[in-house]
Amino acid sequence: MRLSRYFLPLLKETPKEAEIVSHQLMLRAGMIKQQAAGSYSWLPLGFKVLNKIIRIIEEEQNRSGAVQLLMPTIQSADLWKESGRYDAYGKEMLRLEDRHEREMLFGPTNEEMITDIFRTYVKSYKDLPLNLYHIQWKFRDEVRPRFGTMRSREFLMKDAYSFDLDEAGATQAFYRMFVAYLRTFHRMGLVGVPMRADAGPIGGDLSYEFHVLAETGESAVFLDKRLVDKPIPAIDTDFRSDLTSIFKDWTSLFAATDEMTDEAGFKAAVEPEHQLAARGIEVGHIFFFGTKYSKPMKATVTSQEGQAVEVQMGSYGIGPTRLVPAIIEASHDDAGIIWPVSVAPxxxxxxxxxxxxxxxxxxxxxxxxxxxxxxxxxxxxxxxxxxxxxxxxxxxxxxxxxxxxxxxxxxxxxxxxxxxxxxxxxxxxxxxxxxxxxxxxxxxxxxxx
Amino acid sequence: MRLSRYFLPLLKETPKEAEIVSHQLMLRAGMIKQQAAGSYSWLPLGFKVLNKIIRIIEEEQNRSGAVQLLMPTIQSADLWKESGRYDAYGKEMLRLEDRHEREMLFGPTNEEMITDIFRTYVKSYKDLPLNLYHIQWKFRDEVRPRFGTMRSREFLMKDAYSFDLDEAGATQAFYRMFVAYLRTFHRMGLVGVPMRADAGPIGGDLSYEFHVLAETGESAVFLDKRLVDKPIPAIDTDFRSDLTSIFKDWTSLFAATDEMTDEAGFKAAVEPEHQLAARGIEVGHIFFFGTKYSKPMKATVTSQEGQAVEVQMGSYGIGPTRLVPAIIEASHDDAGIIWPVSVAPxxxxxxxxxxxxxxxxxxxxxxxxxxxxxxxxxxxxxxxxxxxxxxxxxxxxxxxxxxxxxxxxxxxxxxxxxxxxxxxxxxxxxxxxxxxxxxxxxxxxxxxx
Structure with a gap:
């Protein structure tokens, strides 16, 4: 690309409204332009980085066996009434009415719609396991959007949804995403550390957040520093094999955000020479939630024994529009951004x-x-x-x-x-x-x- | 891809709600699923075709010198009040309010926002010509959406916008898109015929629709049949050169929809042996509109003489989600779809x-x-x-x-x-x-x- 024919509006001054360094640099480098509160245009340079990030996510999702599709941004309220979330979701959901006064909404996430797709077509245990994902714009009407695309209202999300006959199958589906995520963040030049997260009312230990280590990160994180240099699973990892040992190997070392531990608990759990207290940015969350949606929405398959079984589901999110600033937070100096080759514009x-x-x-x-x-x-x-x-x-x-x-x-x-x-x-x-x-x-x- | 690990829900029966063959085949081939009136999920096979179409559009847009960015789906009403279209647009515009009761809308098109981006950064004639495009979801709340993704409410649009100092420059910008469109449709295995269209209140002859010839097309079209086999401009066309002769060459042969001509006018204009009365599907529209937006929105640049000049603009649309059924309408038989290699899943x-x-x-x-x-x-x-x-x-x-x-x-x-x-x-x-x-x-x- 010849710069004389490109569109790269660099700013001389650091815009006052930008509080964090990634937001400042994205504005100065002509990567984004704010269009409304928490809403941004991706100018050509930013768009190019965003696309390289998306390609890496797609390659690793596909490699793990997930299959890509694309759901619309606008959803009917009916599905959300079936799951019970239409009333529960609150003001973060952008609700609207069409010209026929039908209740609609801009999807903040897609558990309901993907469950609807699943129940429409999949009837037999023979069609499992299945993991379907898409990369689509979401809208969450946060009270106070800030930090540029780090916490915007309209944002891009890769959300994958796994469907399995039983919990053992769902656990392996979870491990596949766990491995895919390790590879995904590493390929972007990031140290992406999986940290045990709150599993909510479901319980169990299959809820992990991935945090990128960056001095300017939003949350305090505590980890065993051996996780930082731990070699990630190789490109030829067989995603059809049992991945339990990789998961155990990674999660045997301590890593938690301040929501899940405190400094005392951390110091009691990790030997002094391995302790690392740092800052992190959440860039992904993988989560098993069993029959939370398949039960109310009647997503069942026929088992080998001929019985109707509610499928076991999990969801797996990555925020591409958040990864751009996260990479910048992790990699910059006083002169500007330092892109890893894999995501450089x-x-x-x-x-x-x-x-x-x-x-x-x-x-x-x-x-x-x-x-x-x-x-x-x-x-x-x-x-x-x-x-x-x-x-x-x-x-x-x-x-x-x-x-x-x-x-x-x-x-x-x-x-x-x-x-x-x-x-x-x-x-x-x-x-x-x-x-x-x-x-x-x-x-x-x-x-x- | 192994089909046993893919998600390809084929239907045995032709769904009753599908009136046209492309809609029937897209449902039977497991390419799309309806989610609401005029709203579709793109299942894996459909998504793959859609992506191949998008890649071809991007390659030809980039080749012509257009630069890609990405604007958000949700827009503030303020910009549309500046242009005067907020009230004028009517019920097709999906209007909404956020939690702070600010007026927003789901963009049906982007003239206002791109003009805002332009006026924010571009100040000098030296930065022209400029053509910025994006491929983003649009919503138009049609009264009666139908024919599957051929006429849906949520649809994907490639919309490019050119900015030039004067009408001569804008005309060349228009010709560049004209040539890019000829190449784009041809590469998808289509005969895409440019037809003079209504220029509206602007007047002039720089408004062309591209129609794909298909027996099942929605509009009657009349053309000189020599347009069907006319060789398209080559890959090494120099988009920095004067393209007037290519434009003149193509538009010297008669081609018009029934909105712009009737059979009598057609027969008077074309010699009998070259007459072709056929059916067409509109898949693109390119349009020069001068200062329609730059004037009310004060998008000016400083000319070489130091004067503030309102920029001359054009817009250039292609509908990727409409091209998928258009290709099927043009290429199928009783057994199903016949994909050209370039867009085959x-x-x-x-x-x-x-x-x-x-x-x-x-x-x-x-x-x-x-x-x-x-x-x-x-x-x-x-x-x-x-x-x-x-x-x-x-x-x-x-x-x-x-x-x-x-x-x-x-x-x-x-x-x-x-x-x-x-x-x-x-x-x-x-x-x-x-x-x-x-x-x-x-x-x-x-x-x-």
Whole structure:
């Protein structure tokens, strides 16, 4: 992409309304624009990051055996009356009436609708296990939306729903999502730690939140620090096999938010040398809830013995529009965002220091073309602007590698690569530049898969 | 994808509520489920087709220089009061109030919001031309939604908006979309004919609808039949160049819906041997409207002479959720859907005629693995069912190539390929099958790009 033909409205000043660093940086980097309280447009740079996050989520959901579909945003109130949640949900639900005065709502979640889809088509235990997911806009009318897309009213959610004949099956379904989530967050360059969460009236131990560690996180979290470097399940994990041991292995180490433990409990449970008190951002929640919806909504299958059995269900959420700021909270410095390669809006930026200089233009264009041809997702800063502004912009929007091309270096046949994260700089010949960038970028992509 | 692990709820009976063939087939093929009047879930097979259509639209929009972003579904009423459309829009607009009793609405279109984005950031003629688009759910509360996703209330729309300094620039922006649309519909296997449409109070000749020719189309269309086979602009069309000649070339041949002409006018305008009276489905509309929104909303840029100039705008819509049934209307037979390769949910299906037979299972699995490895998007019918049901299912869901594997053929080392469209069958050795399928499928993909 040529920056001169792109739409990247960078802000010089930090907007006053933004309280946290990710919100500030997303506004300054031209990633989002507020449209109403808790409602945002995703400008091109932000949209591109959001899409890369969505692709990773989809790949890991599909790998685990979940099947993607798409439910509408507007739902009929009737389904919610069947489950009993229409009255219970309160003011967070955005209720509306259509022209025929039928009661409708903007879906805050989809347990009812997916249960309706299930009961319409699935009749036999032979069609289980089944896990259906979608990625769709939700609306929750929070009293005080804030922190940009970290806590917005209209937000994107990946919600998966598992259906099993019995609790043993549902437990394995839960473990599959547990493993998929470990892989998902890791691929985005995050440390995503599963933490036992409140299971509500259902009880049991199948309710886990995933928290990303970030100094600016909203909740206090307490964990065994060995969880931070724990190798995640490999790409060839067999999701058809029994995953109990992976789940046990991960959950045998202590990890809890301040809602589930206090410092005293934490210090009693973990040896001093392994204690890590940190801050976390909740980015996912996986949850088994048995027959909570299948019972009132009569979602049954015929068992092998010919009996009607209410299916055992679980739900599994990830917030893509929240992951964008979460990654920024976990990875930035004073100059701006530092994207991991896997979710970076562009993997590299070619900075033409002197637009209008024939040599500099020619070299920049050639490098841009060659990088594009090698499959690198690259931005060309071809704006007629000073070098200082270009460096600041590249740092702000957080592109992992900057390829700096200017008349001075070209005289000696060299260009410079700046690593955004480490600040490291390499001077190398024009001929070497594309190969070097490829050798830096491709392994990070591969590690992330 | 293994069908045994997929979610493909096929219906035996044609649902009574479905009046047109695409609606019937989409329900029977397990592509959609109605959730409320004019509101549908996209089940996995339908979702996959929808996504392939979206990818083609995105590729052609990007190629033409348009830049993608994403605006929210819920909009504040304030913007619509600025443009004057809040009162004018009537009952089709889904209006609602949030918990603080602020007036909101579910966006039926986005002229106001994109103009707001533009005026917030763009101040100079130097930042023009600009074309911003998004693909987002819209809601129009039609009195009588019908024909499935052909005319639903919640539907997906690609809407692009161009911004130019003057009418000459806006005209070229219009031509770029004109060319992008020709390419977009062609790549989906459709004959998409541009037809002069009512320009409304703006006047001028920059309002074109694109109609897909299909026997079951909703409107009568009259055209010069040379438009049907007219070669579309090539992939290497330079969208930075003057596109007037392409536009003139296409629009010099007669094409109009019955809203813009009648049979007498048509017969007077076109020589008898070139006359084609047919049926069409509107799948896109491109439209220049000047300063209709920039004027009331004060979207101006500073011109080269330092003056504030209201920008010249156009809007460009395509309905992906309508294209799915439109393609089916244009391409089906008594047995079911016939997908063009470019939008087929799967490019090929391996039909294992005898699940449980060791030889048949082994050969099917190996062919499935090899096709997957070769990058073919393939479905494996590994359900424990009779051959008749499998053949009927493969025909119904319209997969372009069926690879039929059974014990009888395997005894002689052969399998069979059935071409869905022509019905043609080839018997060939197992070793040849993968290469043959690849040689059938890949060129169709390439032609489509």
């Amino acid at each position: 562009f993997e590299a930026v070619v900075i033409n220091l002197k637009v209008g200089d024939a040599e500099s233009d020619r070299a920049s264009e050639r490098l841009y073309d060659n990088l594009t041809r090698e499959g690198i997702d690259v931005l060309l800063d071809d704006r007629d602007q000073g070098a200082g502004g270009k460096f600041a912009a590249a740092d702000l929007i957080g592109i992992p590698y900057q390829l700096i091309v200017g008349p001075r270096g070209l005289k000696d046949g060299v260009v410079e690569i700046k690593h955004r994260k480490s600040g490291e700089r390499e001077t190398l010949s024009i001929e070497e530049a594309v190969g070097r960038l490829k050798s830096l970028i491709v392994p990070q992509r591969r590690d992330s898969v | 799967f490019e090929a299906v391996v039909i294992n005629l005898k699940v449980g037979d060791a030889e048949s299972d082994r050969a099917s699995e190996r062919l499935y693995d090899n096709l997957t490895r070769e990058g073919i998007d393939v479905l494996l019918d590994d359900r424990d069912q009779g051959a008749g049901g499998k053949f009927a299912a493969a025909d119904l869901i319209g997969i372009p190539y069926q690879l039929i594997v059974g014990p009888r053929g395997l005894k002689d080392g052969v399998v069979e390929i059935k071409h869905r469209k022509s019905g043609e069958r080839e018997t060939l050795s197992i070793e040849e099958a993968v290469g043959r399928l690849k040689s059938l499928i890949v060129p169709q993909r390439r032609d489509s790009v």
